[in-house]
Amino acid sequence: MEKNTIDLLVHNIGLLVTMQGKQEARTGKEMSNVGAIEKGAVAVRDGKIVAVGREEEVRAQIAGLAIEEELDAKGKLVTPGLIDPHTHLVHGGSREHELDLKLKGVSYLDILAQGGGILSTVRATRQATEEELFTKAKGSLDIMLLHGTTTVEAKSGYGLTLEDEIKQLRVAKKLNESHPVDLVSTFMGAHAVPLEYKERPSGYLDVVIQEMLPEVKRQGLAEFCDVFCEHGVFTVEQSRQILIAAKELGFGIKIHADEIEPMGGAQLAGELGCISAEHLLAASDEGFEAMQRAGTVAVCLPATSFNLRLKKHARARTMIEMGIPVALSTDYNPGSSPTESIQLVMTLGCLNLGMTPEEVITAVTINAAHAIGKANTIGSLEAGKQADLVIFNASNLAYLPYHFGINHVNTVIKNGNIVVFDGKLC
Ligand SMILES: N=CN[C@@H](CCC(=O)O)C(=O)O
Numbered sequence: 346m347e348k349n350t351i352d353l354l355v356h357n358i359g360l361l362v363t364m365q366g367k368q369e370a371r372t373g374k375e376m377s378n379v380g381a382i383e384k385g386a387v388a389v390r391d392g393k394i395v396a397v398g399r400e401e402e403v404r405a406q407i408a409g410l411a412i413e414e415e416l417d418a419k420g421k422l423v424t425p426g427l428i429d430p431h432t433h434l435v436h437g438g439s440r441e442h443e444l445d446l447k448l449k450g451v452s453y454l455d456i457l458a459q460g461g462g463i464l465s466t467v468r469a470t471r472q473a474t475e476e477e478l479f480t481k482a483k484g485s486l487d488i489m490l491l492h493g494t495t496t497v498e499a500k501s502g503y504g505l506t507l508e509d510e511i512k513q514l515r516v517a518k519k520l521n522e523s524h525p526v527d528l529v530s531t532f533m534g535a536h537a538v539p540l541e542y543k544e545r546p547s548g549y550l551d552v553v554i555q556e557m558l559p560e561v562k563r564q565g566l567a568e569f570c571d572v573f574c575e576h577g578v579f580t581v582e583q584s585r586q587i588l589i590a591a592k593e594l595g596f597g598i599k600i601h602a603d604e605i606e607p608m609g610g611a612q613l614a615g616e617l618g619c620i621s622a623e624h625l626l627a628a629s630d631e632g633f634e635a636m637q638r639a640g641t642v643a644v645c646l647p648a649t650s651f652n653l654r655l656k657k658h659a660r661a662r663t664m665i666e667m668g669i670p671v672a673l674s675t676d677y678n679p680g681s682s683p684t685e686s687i688q689l690v691m692t693l694g695c696l697n698l699g700m701t702p703e704e705v706i707t708a709v710t711i712n713a714a715h716a717i718g719k720a721n722t723i724g725s726l727e728a729g730k731q732a733d734l735v736i737f738n739a740s741n742l743a744y745l746p747y748h749f750g751i752n753h754v755n756t757v758i759k760n761g762n763i764v765v766f767d768g769k770l771c
């Protein structure tokens with residue numbers, strides 16, 4: 346029986362960015378339509394939104410119902426909870442020792458080819474216990490939540506043995522069960538070829554396809570499968586084999602495509618119907634056309650190109666104009682993007698990718714939700730969706746990317762619960 350109370354009413358919202366509207370991933374000019382309402386309110390019951398709109402309309406809709414708790418937003422900006430659709434959250438160690446190499450001009454792929462980079466994190470992750478990985482990843486999730494992120498996609502890919510991949514995925518599962526932030530897991534056994542298979546990469550491909558994928562599926566540890574399709578890592582043909590096998594097992598599929606070298610990864614994403622393609626700095630127009638036809642979401646990672654000191658950025662403007670839905674993400678990982686801050690990414694989305702503040706908020710809410718197949722429950726503030734919202738110490742959207750490098754979050758509500766208040770975890 347439906348309760349005749351409201352658990353929480355967030356009122357006196359100066360600017361309420363709802364992202365209400367089209368349910369499909371937003372493209373082109375639709376990325377600028379953020380469904381903004383002045384003087385808004387949101388009513389919540391049982392973790393879900395029951396009414397959202399202008400305060401007087403919301404109060405009229407819930408008239409006669411007892412309100413358990415009222416939260417005064419004090420005229421601030423409110424948005425849907427931010428969604429980070431591409432992270433390598435669970436890993437051991439850190440890689441600050443690579444900074445010196447980077448400053449000397451050694452490239453990301455050269456560091457990897459010398460057994461460093463991803464492979465250095467593989468060593469640290471293999472050595473770490475499940476508890477150690479949990480504690481470290483929980484610390485990062487706390488930072489993400491403090492920065493307004495309420496849902497995170499998390500990839501494996503630093504184990505590269507069945508046992509160590511499962512260890513990472515189990516940590517993500519436990520975090521999902523115990524932490525306010527929701528996690529969506531992706532299996533990425535094809536993140537690098539481990540050193541023990543250096544002379545025989547095809548042997549590792551067999552392990553990924555024949556052993557890892559079926560076992561991860563059997564244990565129900567991941568929704569998606571991802572592959573690093575890159576020069577010196579996995580070829581287009583190897584990526585195709587892995588993603589087809591994953592698709593046949595019922596995984597959703599994703600691809601790290603055309604990050605550094607133009608490989609044809611974006612074309613493959615379109616050909617196979619990937620839900621998302623990531624990075625895309627070197628993707629061709631043909632690749633974009635294939636993605637557009639397939640409705641693949643482009644997940645751009647501007648903190649990565651910034652941190653790798655790349656001269657080039659993903660061509661977000663071209664993609665938006667071509668009708669590809671664009672999402673943004675931190676790519677949080679210990680090598681190419683050691684930051685948990687989606688707000689920094691929002692700034693880089695504006696300054697380096699040329700996106701407007703409206704396009705940027707679309708990219709970290711509803712389009713990010715589409716990139717992880719969750720747009721029916723999160724990504725916008727609409728009746729029936731999860732009550733995930735953020736109150737910012739700001740009065741308008743542009744202020745967030747403009748005043749950069751600091752945290753603007755005042756309050757975070759996750760599933761209807763206040764989990765960050767006055768900038769602190771509750
Ligand atoms: N490029 C491949 N994978 C990650 C980086 C992983 C790492 O360097 O540890 C990325 O998406 O940037």
Ligand SMILES: [Zn+2]
Nearest residue numbers: 431433601676
């Ligand atoms: Zn990545």
